[in-house]
């Protein structure tokens with residue numbers, strides 16, 4: 203047998219390993235999980251094109267070096283992204299966790315370290331999935347939060363997870379939030395990502411969700427990271443019987459973005475509605491990667507991802523639906539549609555079904571195209587100038603994805619963001 | 631006055647219009663009749679400003695000024711309206727949203743004030759009712775899943791609301807049953823007069839029983855081969871187009 207080719211470690215890989223070794227004594231709890239994650243990282247390194255799940259997002263080349271670990275320039279807690287939204291906000295300033303108000307009675311919130319110290323196990327929501335970005339988060343996580351919602355509790359207002367980068371120099375940010383939603387409870391989570399423009403900061407954040415039986419969670423992730431940022435953002439969710447998760451990733455920020463969702467069905471009759479609305483321009487790269495693992499029968503999943511790419515931007519959709527041998531009566535429908543506005547814009551669509559059960563209904567579809575000239579002409583013939591006609595069609599294309607957002611105010615401000623993005627395009 | 635002068639049009643090096651000349655005076659309803667493939671839709675698209683076509687010779691003048699350099703939306707604001715033979719479906723855009731966007735865009739282009747939301751609603755509702763358009767339809771995405779007849783009525787609704795100076799109706803009768811045809815024709819007749827010119831394009835004489843034209847032009851192989859009064863339509867109905875396609 204030929205000896206396997208060992209790639210030279212990049213500066214970033216070396217720095218990550220050194221970071222772990224230097225920080226290890228200070229990293230509290232989850233020692234085994236951290237060590238195992240770091241071992242996997244040492245063995246594999248940062249994934250490049252040859253690693254299938256990172257074929258379109260070559261992290262090895264993108265992340266040449268590691269930014270220094272987080273510093274902060276914030277002297278006070280910045281205002282929320284969605285000001286009128288209300289709710290309880292947890293702020294992660296350059297990864298450091300602060301709360302800006304007293305914890306509402308329905309929630310139990312602990313800083314992550316405190317929870318890890320007393321035995322909280324990270325990664326339960328990952329199921330059988332394994333991923334290098336998650337491994338790095340697990341190995342190096344220090345700050346974050348552990349949140350519990352008791353059973354049969356309906357939170358009237360959203361829980362806001364506000365990840366914000368404030369440092370004047372590019373830094374590396376890491377945070378982990380673990381949320382357990384008790385049986386029969388209802389929760390809305392709004393996760394926002396922001397940071398300084400023109401700064402190549404690096405962010406690796408993860409939200410882990412465990413939905414108890416019959417729990418209902420609506421999760422909305424909004425990426426408005428700085429235009430040079432590397433944004434690695436993971437959602438992992440474990441669905442117990444009869445629970446329902448709807449999750450929307452609404453993304454326009456960052457330079458290189460990887461938004462991952464790992465969903466595992468742990469109980470029967472759970473349902474998932476996973477959506478994405480991505481707007482990219484310039485040389486932005488946005489990768490939406492999903493792994494939906496139907497490990498038990500009678501699960502329903504719907505995935506609808508829409509990408510609009512202008513200029514030379516590159517969109518990626520990788521969606522994998524796994525149906526395990528006993529997961530009969532699984533119903534999975536996945537669609538990814540891209541609209542290319544720029545001549546140099548590109549989309550890589552990779553939907554995959556891995557089906558090991560026979561009595562299932564699963565389908566996927568992927569499309570990629572430009573705006574229909576005939577539709578544009580029709581609108582123009584009614585008096586709309588071309589840019590306005592284009593905007594109307596793009597808003598309609600992305601708007602369908604927003605229909606899942608139940609809060610009207612939030613839905614309106616997301617659609618306003620689409621209009622602003624289009625207006626900026628016209629102004630350019 | 632809408633004047634089409636010696637118009638020659640090509641697409642992908644294929645000649646479709648071959649020296650077509652036609653004038654529509656203010657307040658006049660002219661009909662063009664012609665067999666399939668004679669270039670009727672091409673003519674309507676070229677007037678409306680579709681970019682796929684190349685005008686190799688001739689001109690189109692609106693009130694004495696050439697419109698060939700104008701984009702489609704500028705022609706619309708200048709008062710041209712094309713009722714499409716095949717109205718497009720626009721998924722995700724509510725009909726009401728579209729109507730408002732179109733009316734406001736034209737008002738803006740002409741330097742006029744936008745209608746207030748209340749006036750807009752009243753105007754749309756009133757016009758829709760006359761055309762037998764259910765208000766619920768106005769909430770649905772434009773033309774998506776509408777029947778052939780509903781789509782044509784929606785075209786006439788737009789024509790009514792946009793109040794153009796010259797209307798081109800491309801086979802507005804196709805796909806309509808007799809009741810729908812009557813409603814659509816009434817909608818069109820209501821817009822006659824007041825200096826508005828109309829060009830009614832059709833394959834069959836049937837429509838012209840309901841919208842009685844001032845003039846009838848016969849088109850074959852990309853040009854007008856005969857012009858006359860309404861009686862010409864009946865002649866064609868009896869004798870067919872064969873004489874003209876052979877002669878052209």
Ligand SMILES: Nc1ncnc2c1ncn2[C@@H]1O[C@H](COP(=O)(O)OP(=O)(O)O)[C@@H](O)[C@H]1O
Pocket residue numbers: 641642644646664665666667668669670671672673682
């Ligand atoms: N986009 C196009 N490309 C090539 N040929 C076309 C195109 N559009 C129309 N034609 C041709 O031009 C001729 C006239 O078509 P059209 O204007 O649709 O006629 P009509 O409306 O009278 O039926 C036909 O032979 C048709 O095939």
Ligand SMILES: [Mg+2]
Pocket residue numbers: 670671672715800801
């Ligand atoms: Mg035609």
